[in-house]
Amino acid sequence: MIKTEKVLHLKSSRGRKVRVVREHYLREHVPCHSSLCQAQCANEGKVLSGEVTHYVVPDAGVARDFMEILEFREIQGIVFTQTACQAVQHSRGRRQYNRLRSLLKDPRHDCILFANEFQEYSYCPREKGEPQDKWQTRCVYHAAVWYHDHLAGMKPVVMITEDQTAVAEYSSLNCGVYILSTQEYLQTFWPELQAAQELYCSIAQSLRERGSEGTEREYTEHLPAEVLEAGIKSGRYIQGTLNVNKHRAQHEAFVRFEGSSNKNSELNSDVLVCGGKNRNRAVHGDMVAVELLPKGEWRGRTTALTEGQGEEKGDETQSQPMFTGRVVGILQRNWRDYVVTFPPKEETQSQSRNSQRILATPWDQRIPKIRISTQQADKLQDHRVIVRLDSWDSTSLYPNGHSVRVLGRAGELETEVQTILIENSSPPPRGGGQRLELGVHIADVTHFVKEGSLTDLEARARATTYYLADRRYDMLPAVLSADLCSLLGGVDRYAVSVMWDLDAQTLAVNKVWYGRTLIRSSYQLYYELAQALLNGEEAEVPELAQLPPGERDAKLAQLTQALEILTHVARRLRGQRDRGGALELEGVEVRAQLDEDKNITALVPRQPLEVHETVAECMIYANHWVARKIQESFPQQALLRHHPPPRQEFFNQLQDSARARGFTIDTRSNKALADSLDRAVDPRDPLVNRLLRVMATMAMSNALYFSTGACPVDQYYHYGLALDRYTHFTSPIRRYADMIVHRLLTAAIAMEKGAGPAKVLASNKELEEVAQQINNKNRAAQHAQKAAQHAQKVSTELFQCLYFRDKDPETDERCVADAVIYTIRANGMLVFIPQYGLKGAVYLKNREGQVVSERQDGGCDWQTGSLQRYLDHISTTTAAGTSTFNLFQHITVRISVQPSRCHSNTLRLEVVSNRPHQAPETQAQPPQPQGARGRSQLVQEVVRQAEEASQQAEEKRCRAPKLSKEEREFRQSKSPNLYSLLEEVREMALLDLAACGGAGGGGDLGAAAQACATSA
């Protein structure tokens, strides 16, 4: 090694310039990572293929500005120089650099890093007075020349640069090393890659525009990072994530600070950031530093509902003044890809002098308008386009961005589904005798998907299977999910099993066995069939259809008995958890019934069967025991899932609403919450309890994956399930986390047998990285505190809108429905419509200042008057009289669709009458939610009573599912038809709900309730 020195000029913490001398060691052997290498370089890991026509070396500027083009998988043989990588790291920040790192790690992408600055012959020291970019270009050029010579001239090397003088200076120096500009390069070598060229134009345009910006200040400058860091440490500034209020995106944003690092204990609620100036260019999701304003300028949160458009006049309806601040700096941008809609032509011309710049409106209301420079403005009007943000200078009112990909015309189904996707980027038991053997068998996916294989990497990148209302995006190829890893009836399948030896009386666990097994399911049941068997109804089991009647009855009795034991066990397991404080929460799920042309014929709230709960309980039990096992075996590097306790202030709404009905909700612990929710039952209106549970669900924080090494033991607790350790083990087909857990379990079993782990397991840090990635993917899918998966939720909304779009609200009776008020706001209330599972806002005051008033016959109309809000009711006063709307009161509303061009369509609700809706077809709706609620209440009670072994209530359950032939077929079928997909969404939501983001679904195991009733 040769030692040289590098002199750097850095800024010290006090802002002074400091001369720093750093050592710089050079070596002769730096691996070139090319398969053509003649010099026996120690090439480890990824190697460039020798099959490409040339190698391409982007210079620092190209790597910095045009990374997205280099990300095209078609462009192969990229040699990133260390110089270029460092340029990316310094000028683009950690996010961009991490993207580059993952690109370099991705085996599907043919690119490598060459550490040119540590190579003796390719390193060139920076000369005195040489500008940095010149030096970087020179370094990259020398690296390219070295690379070419190193491979003995076997491959031509192309260096791409944006610097025209460099092209002129170097291009004639060496044969075999070509210098081109990016555009030339793309045109010469990749003429067929149209998308890359368009992307190039779009980025180049936005770069040019950035240079020619005006100088007037729109915002105050951000403070430098050192000042922010010092300020946060001293408590002067508060660090947190900016959350923009969706309904008042222009004005209100909140900063939620991270963790308990803040010593300032009086700050226990969010900080309000009011208005665009105070927000100072921060975008939703960014990590910001805020400074509190003097107390005199504090303001309250606006409680009025707004429709998210236009300016508000006098904000007279404010709550208590709260902490208010302004953003002084941005610690980390959290920009992602946004979907925007280009405005139609007539608007573009009026809004900018320069027709090349267009203000496009993002689909997400919380994101400000984005200025995009494009020449395709005409072509793109009314299209939805993916854009990336580039910068937001203090001189510009809006952020600058560039377009990446066109999704399609707004309003088309395909475009809308793509939009949603991008915006949300992203057990069978054995029983008998004194002891019971309970086994949960999960398909052995990791046997087929080897760690590090391409399938594995792709699955890791996808992290989960996405379910939308009419389609799904699989994590694993269909051959695995539908066949090899589906425990079909009558065929041998590989599985990973957990078997418990339980005491029949006390359910104490005598022994647990984990291992790989071979499974042949005797029966492949689906939920409705199993429920029918349990209820003692006539049901036809396909596997038994061929047998003679006598034998069939015997088998059927055996099967039914096994199912009963399973149900019994699950109920008692659930009871155990309930005593520990497990929560039973509610989410609202709707199933859209579609006809052949994908038209929606009805919206039906889904109804959980008891079998669902049984299977979910077994899954939770298996997950819990696997978590215990892997945590014991790998105390530092096991992937678990925890559910932190929710913040108390989120319960305020729930407590207020409950108080209006005379219930108190105790939120001090999960047990107290569960008990008080159980007590809060109004005998006259079962919906009250259901709504309270929905509100409790919304207050929950998210369950998260983590690596045991990264978290103290007391934080392993799962709040919702009341378990000390929990993980995801039961759905490896559709969740990547489960695959990791499978691998950990396999390694743990191997370790127990004396063999060391076959391979070095992922370290704590790597695991934590993966866990974060999966969490992010899940958060995208499983938004905020809602139990239902977000993408699904949005897609459900999409389908709800589609359903109501074609109905005329004035005449169609289906558009009038019964609704329950669950929250009172300043100018209206939030209601829940059980018939369609809809939640929405109802305004009692319109833009003209008129309020809703009640006529003699109960109907409502708009009249001039005033509005008065109380804690538990809201009343309108007009010349005609006063009408009052109480919390939890039933009213009748009309549903209509409010079209929106830039955002998704929304449903609009209007009060029709202040009385419960009594349309004839309400009765005609076969399964009423009331009935459903009554049933599940019953189930809940039964669970408790089961502890005392009293189960007579069981027989009272009489629900006759009409199992038509098609339905049975659809539920069994694995082909992606709509019905089965919706069915899976339903199952997933159910199970996730049961765990509030917890239990896995047995759904993808083909509802393969395999019952092997043998006595132990």
Next chain:
Amino acid sequence: MAGLELLSDQGYRLDGRKATELRKVQARMGVFAQADGSAYIEQGNTKALAVVYGPHEVRGSRSKTLHDRAVINCQYSMATFSTAERKRRPHGDRKSTEMSLHLKQTFEAAVLTNLYPRSQIDIYVKILQSDGGNYSACVNAATLAVIDAGIPMRDYVCACTAGFVDETPLADLCHAEESGGGTSLALALLPRGGHIALLQMDARLHQDHLETLMEAAMTACKGVSKVLDEVVRQHLQEVSALTGE
């Protein structure tokens, strides 16, 4: 700078070294004629000067005298020009006092003090340029100076630091790595017997990793001892050539 990447994905550190590689060590003995022993060492950009006086009679208060062995007196100081910003107080501050104490402990473990009862050995160390690993540079310089003074020791005392980044132990940290917020462990070793003369770590570290970190530091110390041995042998050759033997 929080964004500093101490260990790249390719396994290179900031200055181009791999995880186990030491910085370049250069040393000279007998740099001053008037002292009994002296040495100068460069470990990368850390430069240190050590001077030894003694053994001689105990100066100052007689009460310090030990009747069975020699007293070792150490003084550590940093030149005002040794850091990027001028240092106000070259010695006597808390850090220097602590460092002096550490040096004293280290050399009490290594020097055969029982050969010189009722006497005193003075070791003065000065950091001329600081770039991480000050303690280890001082120990190594002082070792050479003690040898130059002809005072018998059990073995060379070699010191080196090791840090822990991304679950990988890094040997011989430079200043940027030390201030990068990671763990840093300083270890002084008597390499032949494998005895640890001093072990110091201020940061937090999971105890599972301590073993590997110490292992890395000890390997690094052995590497340093080879270099020092080389220097001593070469110095001897030069000196003996001068005296004409």
